Amino acid sequence: MENKTYEDLFEAKLAKNEMIEPKDWMPENYRKHLIRQVSQHAHSEIVGMLPEGNWITRAPSLRAKKVLLAKVQDEGGHGLYLYTAAETLGISRDELLDNLHTGKAKYSSIFNYPTLTWADIGAIGWLVDGAAIMNQVMLQRTSYGPYARAMVRICKEESFHQRQGYEIMTHLAFGTPEQKAMAQDAINRWWFPTMMMFGPPDAESPNSENAMKWRIKRETNDQLRQRFVNQTVPQVEYLGLTVPDPNLKWNEAKKGYDFSEPDWTEFKNVISGNGPCNKERLGARVKAHKDGAWVREAAAAYAKKQNQSIAA
């Protein structure tokens, strides 16, 4: 019967919009759901460093280079906050990384697409970070305290990311004809993968129902996707560029755009490892981890020696 009381307390907290903290009792499924979501989120930040990192050494101006380097560093910082939040749920960093490296844990499918031109760096900051922000703003009020607080810190930095992306796109769209074509090509390639970031349609989203019930999520995939399209289309128009969707149309009745669904078969393919860069992204993470093993061992051995000499 005691469990029932705990569960009532937990439910009561959720009902009152109070945060669940690491020491509070929580249903095992809630914990599992959070570990999956927070770690997936952390992995996405870290793997997300790779497609943009691909252009750090080739950024076309000193300013662009500095801004991009700072941006990619921020994403690493976000990964760190989120790993720390995940650890409060009773899982170690080693275990989390192991799950990523063995392919057991997922990360956002968007990072399995290649960055082929400099315009892709603009498109990622503007569209991908833009989509991430929609999710993350909502998550600042998520029910698990450490996750919500990590999101508050992250959101502060994200708006700078979106601005830097849009600034790159502005330079391109109002630059030479080749630059403008480069920008349009990037939108063409990133539009639908970005739409996929909100997850499958509500009717087919396996984890959504619990996430809403537990107030981990506060808006559905489709709601967020609609909001993203409504916000982004005018920005595309300002650039004098187009959205690669023949069905995109303003719908006065719903005060929003009608638009095509992304190709969910492609989404499933990318999620299950067959995207254009899955092998490269995971390969790069595994290589960095393996190559870094002797560095971590050296640090541990040195720290141990220091402690012994202090103790002695």
Place this chain on the structure above:
Amino acid sequence: MNNLFVYTLRLADNSLVLAQRLSEWTGHGPFLEEDLALTNVALDTFGTATSLLEYAAQVEGKGRSADDLAYFRHEREYTNVLLVEQPNGDYAKTIIRQAFVDHFNLLLYTELAKSKDETIAGIAQKAIKEVTYHVRHSSSWVLRFGDGTEESHNRAQEAVNELWRFTGELFEMDEVENNLVKEGISVNTSLLKEKWEKQITDLLTKATLKKPESSFMQSGGRKGMHTEHLGYLLSEMQTVPRMYPNAKW
């Protein structure tokens, strides 16, 4: 050519090429916290490079911008020392290269902070704060590697042996710099050599590493005579502006 321009560009090239190398690690570091820390060093170093390039462009006064200087000069026009263009190698090599440069830079900027040229002095004063942290960062890793595991010790010693031949160039003087020393603008780096060697020897000894006996020193960077590595670094860095020479970014 204007001595001040040549000198400022030398300082700028050292920072720019090193920062470019460091930024290759971003996203691939040995663990997350260290990835962030080294990226910080890269960011600081890019910042210094940018300030110096802006000043060089202004001193030259021929309408070239800092970006022009970075993106539209070729290998033979770059005047960085050979040490900073050496490939990252493993993390031990990156750290040893960094420790050599950091200790030198702290000595250099401490003197340059008193330069009669106000802009140079200002850039140096800002850099001192950053480089003080960089010295602490790289030195702490030299200790961990040297006195960590057998593998890390061997890797660090190998890096020291390999990079030592590029350290002499840091202290070379020529007519350009001698003239600027007379004007109170630059620093006689040959006078910093003893201090640097003592600091590095102390650090290596504490880390149970050995300073190499061999004293032959490579040089040429100041005259645009580089190792073969620089060409690849520049082609990668300059590719986009050179592909679209009329574009602004």
